Amino acid sequence: MNSFINLWSFLIQFVNITIIILIMRKFLFQPYLKYLLEEEKKRKDLEEAHTKIAELKEEAQSEADSIIGNAKKEAIEIRNSSEAIAKSEWVRIVDEAKNEAENIKSKAKLDMENERKSMFEEMWERILQVALKLNEKLFTKHESNVDFIKKSLKEETSK
Numbered sequence: 001m002n003s004f005i006n007l008w009s010f011l012i013q014f015v016n017i018t019i020i021i022l023i024m025r026k027f028l029f030q031p032y033l034k035y036l037l038e039e040e041k042k043r044k045d046l047e048e049a050h051t052k053i054a055e056l057k058e059e060a061q062s063e064a065d066s067i068i069g070n071a072k073k074e075a076i077e078i079r080n081s082s083e084a085i086a087k088s089e090w091v092r093i094v095d096e097a098k099n100e101a102e103n104i105k106s107k108a109k110l111d112m113e114n115e116r117k118s119m120f121e122e123m124w125e126r127i128l129q130v131a132l133k134l135n136e137k138l139f140t141k142h143e144s145n146v147d148f149i150k151k152s153l154k155e156e157t158s159k
């Protein structure tokens with residue numbers, strides 16, 4: 001009977017261990033394995049998201065570098081075109097100033113020539129009046145030799 005008890009004891013222990021294993025499997029191992037699989041899936045998702053974020057960051061950085069490069073090129077082009085425009089405006093303004101200076105200079109020369117002529121005519125007119133007064137005092141006639149004096153002055157002025 002001793003061996004029977006051991007066999008019964010063995011069977012009871014076997015059933016107990018089987019029940020414990022099934023219960024542990026059902027309530028401990030399967031949920032834990034499920035939890036581990038979910039955590040592994042979350043970790044893979046996070047790694048994929050991190051990879052995508054890194055790729056997006058690299059794309060954004062390269063796009064930003066491209067935009068900055070284009071902006072620098074445009075700024076240089078704008079500066080060069082504005083310098084060209086400024087240079088052409090400068091040339092135009094200088095040319096206008098030179099033309100205006102030439103016009104003022106030629107007008108001043110013309111004014112000076114006209115003034116000189118008018119002064120010259122006024123001087124000859126005074127000379128004529130002085131000569132006529134002198135003629136009148138010398139010859140006691142106002143009209144003596146007037147034609148001769150006027151003709152002589154005209155000849156002198158035409159030289």
